[in-house]
Amino acid sequence: MDPACLLTHPMTHPDTTHTLAARYEQLRQQTRALAEPLSAEDCQIQSMPDCSPVKWHLAHTTWFFETFILSRFQPDRAPFHPDYRMLFNSYYNAIGARHPRPQRGMLSRPPLDDIWRYRDATDDAMRALFDRMAGVDAAFDQLVELGLNHEQQHQELILTDIKHALSLNPLRPAYAPLAQGSSSTVTPPGWIQYEGGRVRIGHEQTGFSFDNESPAHDMLLRPFHLADRLVTQGEYLAFILDGGYQRADLWLSLGWDRVCAEQWQAPLYWEEQGNDWQIYTLRGMQALDPQAPVAHVSYYEADAYARWARARLPREAEWEHAARQMRTGSGLTTANLLENGQLHPVAAVSRPAPVTDPAQMFGDTWEWTCSAYDAYPGYAPPAGAVGEYNGKFMCNQYVLRGGSCVTPASHIRATYRNFFPPEARWQFSGIRLARDA
Missing domain, CATH: 3.90.1580.10 (paralog of FGE (formylglycine-generating enzyme))
Structure with missing residues (x-):
């Protein structure tokens, strides 16, 4: 399936508990849809230090919600895995140690299936928080909104990074089926x-x-x-x-x-x-x-x-x-x-x-x-x-x-x-x- 068919325009004004939670569900599903056309091998590769594997993007966006929201508003909750705090930290020195960015493609473990379980467990915990925090605590709402916009940045990076990786394959594989081309004829520049x-x-x-x-x-x-x-x-x-x-x-x-x-x-x-x-x-x-x-x-x-x-x-x-x-x-x-x-x-x-x-x-x-x-x-x-x-x-x-x-x-x-x-x-x-x- 063409992943673009699974995308819809998210709501832009999270004014109530329902809309904030709904936007979270929608954007997290959009990220999953972007990864759906890819194999586990596709999700593993890192083509250059400036790009990250799709698997890392999937984990890091989840790490953001776990690190900045769940650990603050649900402090008694044990982390999904104690090593993920280091493995999927991007550049936050205040959080602690980080795995080197140029070596993210070396992380064959944990496997992709574990990252999907990490996302599912984090989403379950976030749902419980929405029920009692959304629309009640302004700091919670603001951090969720930041996390959603952060996830959208990584949705874009998933596509730019996998494009670079697939372009280096001599078979020049396509990420998605060919779309109908544009038939416009532009006018001279003005x-x-x-x-x-x-x-x-x-x-x-x-x-x-x-x-x-x-x-x-x-x-x-x-x-x-x-x-x-x-x-x-x-x-x-x-x-x-x-x-x-x-x-x-x-x-x-x-x-x-x-x-x-x-x-x-x-x-x-x-x-x-x-x-x-x-x-x-x-x-x-x-x-x-x-x-x-x-x-x-x-x-x-x-x-x-x-x-x-x-x-x-x-x-x-x-x-x-x-x-x-x-x-x-x-x-x-x-x-x-x-x-x-x-x-x-x-x-x-x-x-x-x-x-x-x-x-x-x-x-x-x-x-x-x-x-x-x-x-x-x-x-x-x-x-x-x-x-x-x-x-x-x-x-x-x-x-x-x-x-x-x-x-x-x-x-x-x-x-x-x-x-x-x-x-x-x-x-x-x-x-x-x-x-x-």
Whole structure:
């Protein structure tokens, strides 16, 4: 069965005991559905240190609920297994020892069946807590909401990580059956002008957000233009054919070093076969689609393409301001997100002029910005171990916005700040151009 058929839009406002518990059940089942097409062998492999095995993702998301919620609100409960506290800790130094991240694929024991039992036992314990805590204890509700959003992050990572692992198999196996392709023909790229000025950036504390989205603050923006859609595969191919990977003048110094050291010639998952290009996708090998957005490019590649196109990447405040100013709604209702089931970026739908809002602001690909990942003015990480969630990574990373084709729909919003190091390419990362007005 295609796992995308098992996904539905989760409820977004857990205002009662029923909805909080229902969202928990739904999201935990969604994670199970994402792993369903995979064998135990698939779930075991780790293709590089930045990726984790699916089995580890299944265990770690369960570890989060056991460690931060069950151990606090049910302190007399014995842990499912005393070694799991160390094995499935990701980066929480306050919790204690951790198994090294590059060696997660070596954990053939415990077997996958034990991890499913771990999830089931944890879910049973959480159900008992919902009956007496949800809607009664604000701290419980807040930690559950954090855990649910954490699980959604790992749903996305399950797909990005298994895609990288399967791509290294010479058989190029598909994660899911081939989906119906997009038949759209995109229009030439256009520009939407924004006047800038004093704008509000950051989350206003209505509904859930991660700590790095706050505090909300004012910023002064100069007038700017934003491209009305994402850069396509065909447009990026023109950059390649024009010698983009051979021209040092287009690249940041560290980017050029990476191009030379790793012999980059195209985005990740692109393969040249004779006079044609093929791209590995979660649905197997497919021919390059000139109309679809380019994906799996690093910050260095995005920046080099922007220079070649005589433009630049947007600043994250520009991107958020544009997303908040959309006149035809948030753009989420038509976005290519996980629930659409494409599992791959698709071409933007052609729109009649005049175009007033940018397309593909949400879904398809995460969009690199030229903004370094840093704290907003007045930011302070939360106390305790959960304070390690975001703040300590505010170094040597760039911000991406907007979500991708494997981001759950209820997980994304205009203020969401994703971040990766500039050389990262296995994420569904793409390009939207900007320029000064």
